[in-house]
Amino acid sequence: MFNLELTRHLANLSKIHFTDEELDKMTEDMTNIIELMDKVCEFDSSKTAYSLDAVNYNDLREDNPKDSYPTEKIISNAKNIKNNSFVVPKVV
């Protein structure tokens, strides 16, 4: 059963802040969505093997070094840069 506590947990895993009001609305939406998703639990899985091989990686390239992008291009879309580095709030 989906509830507010689970929404908070998922919001934390998703790294998205919500207001209390938004959490209530998200809980309501997710309750309806999970009800639809419950359909997969009805599938008789005993005859089908679990597989993560949905995609073929059959043509992997040789691991040869190539030129990389210049630093100024890589940081050109960042909002807070200092000495060619990304600035983040103090961690320790």
Add this chain to the structure above:
Amino acid sequence: MALQKLRDMLDKKEISAVELTETYLNRIKEKDTKINSYITVCNESAISEAKNAQKVIDSGNSTSFTGIPVSVKDNICTKGIKTTCASKMLEDFVPPYDATVAKKLKNNNAVILGKTNMDEFAMGGSSQTSYFGGVKNPFDTSRVPGGSSGGAAASVSADLCAAALGSDTGGSVRQPASFCGVTGLKPTYGTVSRWGLIAFASSLDQIGVVAKSAEDTGYILNGIYGYDENDATTSKKSTGDYNCLVGSNISNLKIGIPKEFFGDGLDDEVKKAVLNAAEYYKKLGCEIVEVSLPCLEYAVSAYYLISSAEAASNLSRFDGIKYGLRSGLGENFNDLIANSRREGFGNEVKRRIMLGNYALCSGYYDAYYKNATRIRTELKAEYAKIFEECDVILTPTAPTTAYKIGQQENDPVKMYLADIYTVTVNIAGLPAISTTCSYDTNGMPIGMSLIGKSFDEKTLIAVCDRFEKDFERKEAVL
């Protein structure tokens, strides 16, 4: 106008590449305020590209794309041109590189007219979740154009480009093509490089083509397919020459009609139109056989669990630090990220990320994600069995025609269920093409889809083309 005809006109100097580009840019300026199909119009660079294309034409070295004006969906990276994914998160993002498909267009001197509007991060079927405002259907501007490549389909339908590149994760090229009365091709997974396509669900995403005809989709696919060392999932099985079967005899083909696609929930007018198309093929001599895809009932749920799980991982890169929106709020590292994502993502994107993390988190993974992947395996097996007997499969593209704006976009469950006829193709990695097969009582286009065997786009295009040649298609009037 057919792309081959445009090519001939350019090569015979009946029109110059600059004149052609200006014609489209003027039309965009005049008409796009009514449908909002473009997020960015590349007025200056398009003229510059057209001038270069003309030089190539004048030198007698034109290729199929030289001087052809196209639109590109705004989730495909274009060097130096804003690429927003229709999200506040990427409102001012300017890629430092071209996606492989963009590079192929540019290397062949195509003219990129602009970047088309879409559902935010390609998550939706209405093109109403764009941060830059919703797209409207050129056939009736009170209706949605479908999605997520709604801008691509609307831009083709309204003659605001000669052809468009879109992306299809669960029907996002075919369904808007159906709603806007044009043709949409989703190639086999691995046919077109995804490098530079901003990832939504990597095992399902595939770049596709929207154009005025099946033949035109093949024309564009010929220039963008192929193995790419930057995308390990591209295949060397794709052979090109996608229009080689156009005009050939198709009367020996066997067409499967999966009974589950014609049950409850399908609009009567759509059902009648698609079954009439089956009759058309029967009269040509094709054998029509009823087939079955029992797993269809699980498809929507399996699709949303797999795609959202992949989206939750793919979109974790948007942290407000390296690129994208950076919140001014947040005193510590985690708060900065969570506030940036709160401010940058729209509601539907947040729902998908939450659903994806639900499917992947401890305690739910076995019941949801693992079962969804088992359903994927089973669906592939069911399709393989059908293709032992049939050459192509005929289905409706969507349960209804384009609906009124505001009618169902705010109900996620209703929106998800509307994807029922398109998602299985992505789950199984197959190619499919949607074209108009009739019009409903409101004059809105009805779409039918043809699904093919892996890497057999040629047959699909030929079968679709045959129908189109005998069908009187209406033009949208704006």
